[in-house]
Amino acid sequence: MPAALDAIAAVKGRWAGVxxxxxxxxxxVNVPASDLVAVLRSLKEEHGFDMLVDVSGVDxxxxxxxxxxxxxxxxxxxxxxxxxxxADCADAGAPEVPSATGLWPGADWHERETYDMFGIRFTGHPxxxxxxxxxxxxxxxxxxxxxxxxxxxxxxDAEVVAETKTGxxxxxxxxxxxxxxxxxxxxxxxxxxxxxxxxxxxxxxxxA
Amino acid sequence: MPVxxxxxxxxARNAQGEFETEKMSLSMGPSHPxxxxxxxxxxxxxGEIVTKADPVIGxxxxxxxKIAENMTYNQFVPYTDRLDYLAPLANNMAYAIxxxxxxxxxxxxxxxxxxxxxxxxxxxxxxxxxLGAFGIDxxxxxxxxxxxxxxxxxYKLFEELTGARFTTSYARIGGVARDLPPGWTDRVIAFCxxxxxxxxxxxxxxxxxxxxxxxxxxxxxxxxEDAIAYGLTGPNLRATGVxxxxxxxxxxxxxxxxxxxxxxxTKGDGYDRYLVRGEEMRQSVxxxxxxxxxxxxxxxxxxxxxxxxxxxxxxxxxxMEELIQNFMIVTEGPQMPAGEVYFEAENPKGALGFxxxxxxGGVPWRLKIRAPSFCNLSILPKVCVGALISDVVSILxxxxxxxxxxxx
Numbered sequence: 001m002p003a004a005l006d007a008i009a010a011v012k013g014r015w016a017g018v019x020x021x022x023x024x025x026x027x028x029v030n031v032p033a034s035d036l037v038a039v040l041r042s043l044k045e046e047h048g049f050d051m052l053v054d055v056s057g058v059d060x061x062x063x064x065x066x067x068x069x070x071x072x073x074x075x076x077x078x079x080x081x082x083x084x085x086x087a088d089c090a091d092a093g094a095p096e097v098p099s100a101t102g103l104w105p106g107a108d109w110h111e112r113e114t115y116d117m118f119g120i121r122f123t124g125h126p127x128x129x130x131x132x133x134x135x136x137x138x139x140x141x142x143x144x145x146x147x148x149x150x151x152x153x154x155x156x157d158a159e160v161v162a163e164t165k166t167g168x169x170x171x172x173x174x175x176x177x178x179x180x181x182x183x184x185x186x187x188x189x190x191x192x193x194x195x196x197x198x199x200x201x202x203x204x205x206x207x208a
Numbered sequence: 209m210p211v212x213x214x215x216x217x218x219x220a221r222n223a224q225g226e227f228e229t230e231k232m233s234l235s236m237g238p239s240h241p242x243x244x245x246x247x248x249x250x251x252x253x254x255g256e257i258v259t260k261a262d263p264v265i266g267x268x269x270x271x272x273x274k275i276a277e278n279m280t281y282n283q284f285v286p287y288t289d290r291l292d293y294l295a296p297l298a299n300n301m302a303y304a305i306x307x308x309x310x311x312x313x314x315x316x317x318x319x320x321x322x323x324x325x326x327x328x329x330x331x332x333x334x335x336x337x338x339l340g341a342f343g344i345d346x347x348x349x350x351x352x353x354x355x356x357x358x359x360x361x362x363y364k365l366f367e368e369l370t371g372a373r374f375t376t377s378y379a380r381i382g383g384v385a386r387d388l389p390p391g392w393t394d395r396v397i398a399f400c401x402x403x404x405x406x407x408x409x410x411x412x413x414x415x416x417x418x419x420x421x422x423x424x425x426x427x428x429x430x431x432x433e434d435a436i437a438y439g440l441t442g443p444n445l446r447a448t449g450v451x452x453x454x455x456x457x458x459x460x461x462x463x464x465x466x467x468x469x470x471x472x473x474t475k476g477d478g479y480d481r482y483l484v485r486g487e488e489m490r491q492s493v494x495x496x497x498x499x500x501x502x503x504x505x506x507x508x509x510x511x512x513x514x515x516x517x518x519x520x521x522x523x524x525x526x527x528m529e530e531l532i533q534n535f536m537i538v539t540e541g542p543q544m545p546a547g548e549v550y551f552e553a554e555n556p557k558g559a560l561g562f563x564x565x566x567x568x569g570g571v572p573w574r575l576k577i578r579a580p581s582f583c584n585l586s587i588l589p590k591v592c593v594g595a596l597i598s599d600v601v602s603i604l605x606x607x608x609x610x611x612x613x614x615x616x
Contacts (some may be wrong), residue, residue: 024547025309051436053552053583063256071563075579077436078526079448080457082550106439117273132266132615141274148278150271156535207294 004081025071027074028084032156033097036087040072040100049074049083050150055110059144065140068120072100089120095131098127111139117142213274217553218360231259232599238267242345242601245611247585251592256601258462261592263585268615281348281381283306289375291577292613294337295330295407297366300379302553305460306562309549311542314515317504319383320462325499326369327461327553328376328492332403333362334556335492337484338608339614342482343414346423354512358466360401368392381518383509391540393500395400400493407493411486424478427482428479428603431476438590442558443484444607448476455556466498478606485608516542539568557581557610577616581609 002156004027012018015035021028032040043049054073060066066088074083089095099122100107112131119140122128135154139146149170155161159180237248246267252260272291274421276284288303301323308315331423336355363373368389370376378385414420430440437450445452455463471487473480509517518537519530534554546568552561558580567576584607592600 007559022411022547023547023549024312024545027549051437053441053559054561054563054576054578056574056578058565058574071548071576073561073563077452080452084548084550105434105590106440106583106586110439111584116555120539130266134266141271146274148274152567 003047003076003079004083006141007043007049007083010047011042014042015039018037021084023084023201026082028086031085031087033087033090036085037098037100037103040085040103043074043083043085044103048076048078049081051075051077052081052104052110055100055107055114057114059118059122059141059142062145065092068095070097070114070120074088094121095119096121096123098123099128101125116140157183162188236600238264239363240524242604244341244604244609246587246602247609247611247614249588249592251597253597255386256596258592258595258597261589261600263588265582265585265611266615268611270616271445272616273575273577276572278571279570280570281544282537282542283587284352284572285380286375286377286484289377290584290612291579292334292555292557292560292581292610293374295327295334296374296376296380296611297326297330297370297585298334298553298555301327301461302555302560304381305313305551305553306377306421306427306543306551307544307545309551310544310547310566311381311513312545312566313382313510313516315383315510316506316507316508317462318518319510321499321503322388322508323379323461324463324466325367325393325496325503326376326384328495329365329396330466331492332489333366335489335608338485338556339410339414339482342605342608343420346420346432346603348414348417348420351413352412354406358403358406358410358413361403364565365392365399368395378507380517382513385508387508393503396496397500402494403450404493405489407486407489414482415486420562421479423598423602424476424606427595427599428606429475429476429477430587430591431590434587434590437477438579438587440558440587441583442555442578443471443488444558444584445480446471447473447480449474454552458552460551462551463495464496465502467529468492468495478602481606481608513542515522544568544572552578554578557608560613578615579613579616581611581614582616585614 002015008027008029011029013059017032017035019030020028052072053075056071058069058071069091070087071168072085074085087097097120099111101111107133111125112128115122115128116121116130117140130137136154138153139151152170153168155167161167232253234251234253235248236251238246248264250262250264251258272287275287285300285303286298291299336359340352365426366376367373369392370385430448432448432450435450436444451470451472455615456470468491471484473484514533517535519591523530524534544566546566548565550561550563552559560580561578562570563576565580567573591603595603
């Protein structure tokens with residue numbers, strides 16, 4: 001895929017902060033948040049990557065620094081190549097990156113979803129509100145410190161709550177989860193109500 | 209292959225009236241027959257003309273991406289059935305190929321061909337439903353009865369192959385669940401033989417139907433530029449005249465061996481989207497025939513992937529090594545290298561993408577699902593403005609979306 005490689009060589013030459021990103025498939029670059037929109041604009045207007053196919057957030061774990069990364073996949077409808085562009089959010093407490101809605105109107109929903117799931121703010125987005133969860137929802141579900149079962153939350157409509165006396169409850173675990181998350185978080189921390197049998201010689205039984 | 213049509217543009221009839229009226233807000237859905245699931249449209253109306261449309265989605269949000277982070281790669285296959293639940297076979301395949309890319313795993317030619325056959329059958333089935341539901345939306349009931357009769361025949365074939373009509377979980381990482389049953393390909397060919405005349409008959413009910421043409425031609429026009437800017441894919445993009453088809457442009461699973469044409473529209477209206485889907489069904493039948501004609505012999509799973517695919521059941525029960533191998537795959541998951549991949553497949557609704565971040569081991573660290581229906585619906589606020597309420601119904605039908613995939 002020469003066009004994609006040329007394109008990332010060109011943006012690396014033009015912006016000093018742009019570096020190669022490890023990837024198993026498409027050419028990929030790390031971009032500082034301050035240059036993100038300029039790099040995306042260059043890819044779109046000078047290198048023909050005219051379609052933004054996907055925006056997604058990644059939480060690298062509660063203790064990681066930087067904790068959040070926003071990953072863009074751009075596609076050329078003529079050359080049929082993909083390029084991956086990743087931007088780290090500097091502040092894990094209030095993560096933010098500039099919005100790409102000025103380049104692609106289709107970025108609108110993708111960025112709203114990333115905000116909804118990770119709490120990453122896109123500065124300059126015209127209408128940054130939740131999209132999949134309801135507007136008043138207080139948590140960011142795809143963060144690694146959010147448990148799989150969910151957190152008990154009141155429903156948005158006060159009238160419904162008064163009438164039904166119900167809320168969004170955490171899911172019953174039925175002895176699950178069936179596989180422990182890999183990585184740093186202990187299963188008991190992630191899922192207090194789960195039957196934890198993940199302890200080994202290397203990792204002591206919690207509470208023992 | 210362009211599908212041509214020339215009917216008078218009906219944009220003029222949507223022109224604003226000369227009197228200022230009071231704006232009214234109307235909430236359409238989430239339980240409305242034409243919203244095909246649980247889409248809700250919060251609209252602002254000036255008389256019968258939509259001045260603002262805000263889609264409210266998320267009613268079917270199940271947190272699939274969160275669930276994926278908490279189970280092994282193999283365990284997630286059944287969840288992919290429930291994305292675009294009208295084409296589970298195609299979703300299974302897209303997910304399996306994405307994980308195989310991560311594992312750098314090559315599947316045998318027979319497996320690839322089986323996946324192509326099932327994915328194209330899923331495309332026919334999904335388009336038949338889209339066609340039937342679109343017909344109902346604009347008042348043509350009979351089409352639905354025709355297309356559902358054909359879908360039923362396909363579902364019988366799916367059931368024989370996978371054991372399930374709806375949630376198939378057939379394509380697995382490194383292969384497919386089981387080989388084709390004896391005589392199954394003959395029954396698929398027999399289906400194709402009787403299907404093509406019925407398809408023509410079904411399409412004839414709409415193609416020159418005055419009411420259908422009036423309801424769709426010039427309604428919901430999307431320009432090429434807008435379609436690309438909003439990330440539209442699949443028939444909705446091709447109807448605007450962009451000949452982008454990942455099966456042709458980035459072939460996967462051996463699609464490069466098959467001859468087929470990419471149907472494109474000229475105007476990007478609802479009628480073009482209908483024509484493109486009709487043509488795609490004919491092309492899918494062509495692909496199915498070719499794939500069956502040169503179906504290679506051999507295994508239907510990658511034998512060398514010992515840490516990814518479970519060994520055959522008879523071996524597990526009789527041999528210690530295979531028993532241990534099976535135990536490791538079930539408890540720890542298929543072992544993957546660390547890294548990132550992104551793969552998109554040309555599904556019936558558009559490009560279904562999986563972005564997988566792995567830190568190694570049997571569980572994805574992050575699995576993002578790029579749902580074509582999500583992107584296709586994001587253009588609604590633009591395309592609904594200026595349309596009549598009754599046209600909104602026609603636009604929704606012509607976009608052919610699935611909320612299971614949009615909300616994930």
